[in-house]
Amino acid sequence: MSSYPEAPRRTGVPRDVLRWLQSLDLSVSPKNFRRDFSNGFITAEIFYWYYPEDIQLHSFDNGTSLATKLGNWSQLEKFFLKRNLNLSKELIDGTIHSKPGAAELLLQEIYVMLTNRRIKTLQDNEVDFTDRNYQDKLPMVARSTATKAVKSNITLSETLAEPDIIINQQKVQAVIDLHLLQRQQERIDDPRRFNVKPSVGELALRIPPPPDNPGSESSLSNRSASSLSSSSSIRSKSNVNFKEIQVKQGDRSYVSSSMTSTASSSALSTS
16 A cells, blocks of 8 residues: 555545435445545445446455455456446556545546536546655655655555566656656756756856847848848949049060060070
């Protein structure tokens, strides 16, 4: 059995479902839904009121052993198959092994199935049959460790009913992964408690540039666009007059005489 408190377990049952359950005048009045619905005896008695020809109560035992639970639910599953009643296998397994919220949700499914009424469930969060919602309400110092989380969310009856070691290892790993995600969220919510130092990027002051900043990309693109438009406008004008520039020529006679003297000196040297 799980070791966390039992207070939150009855909050998932709407008042209409409780009134309907009391109107059936059952031989056993459920007080602890997780414990009283686990063996399937109350579930069999509920369906007996609607299908008396298919349910024989004398074949069900109101015991607490794992063999009694599996035997009662095995008969119920055969009855569900015969009547084409679709009850979630996950809810049934969660109810057998006293998972948090499983019995309450199973009772609501049975209520909708037998009465054809719609109800607004009080449990809007994602159902994972763990004590995550209860752990979120506790202060950080009182929350479970990884070992405690595995012990609280995986019961002994669950491991005995499923002898496959690999499946049990997968269940344990799923609980540990959920616990690590919760720890990571705690570090994000309260980084000072875990002495998490901010990174350089988080410490850097980010000031967004103004829209008319001359160094921004938008201004540069606007400049290039304006220069292109101005050059294209200049090229498009046909009546533009260009002024001719007069360049003064130097004395070419001096250049030719110097070249002649250089050529004669080179000829004498070779001879």
